[in-house]
Amino acid sequence: RKEVEQDPGPFNVPEGATVAFNCTYSNSASQSFFWYRQDCRKEPKLLMSVYSSGNEDGRFTAQLNRASQYISLLIRDSKLSDSATYLCVVKSTYKYIFGTGTRLKVLA
């Protein structure tokens, strides 16, 4: 079993749609959680940290469920510019473990 698992997609959604991604992790001792966005052939860029209480940044909402060991990302009112790969990242002690990423394509 992979340490961090994501559905690779692609998720093809129309502009304005709401889309949700989930990510599961295997190490219950994991400490910190993040979502990164990666555009084709570019470096990952931090989208947001994820907290148990849930957090929101504009159209993006992230949630952590420690009991079930999953992280979610919700994107509301999708824009064409949201098309990218979304990487779930889990930190355990010193190590940042990345999922393989979920590809999102927002269609006009």
Place this chain on the structure above:
Amino acid sequence: ETGVTQSPTHLIKTRGQQVTLRCSSQSGHNTVSWYQQALGQGPQFIFQYYREEENGRGNFPPRFSGLQFPNYSSELNVNALELDDSALYLCASSSGGGDQPQHFGDGTRLSIL
């Protein structure tokens, strides 16, 4: 604030050669991690340096080695290059403690012929 910078941007080598990749961490960051990202995969953790010491390593052979300097910049060295080493190599820095996220450089794209 200066972000993470990596050099070179692209590199072509042949099997058996050695390569050194360089990274300058974001100002104020004392921890540097290196990742290998193959096409269609997420970044794979190679190792991490904190205050010039390696303090964590992923599942990579000893021919992958590194250094961190007093100014927190870092090098990744790979000996005896293999075709499978072709990938994007990413450096990320953070302030080292607690829940701090990492910030990535643009990466070095390494091609092995």
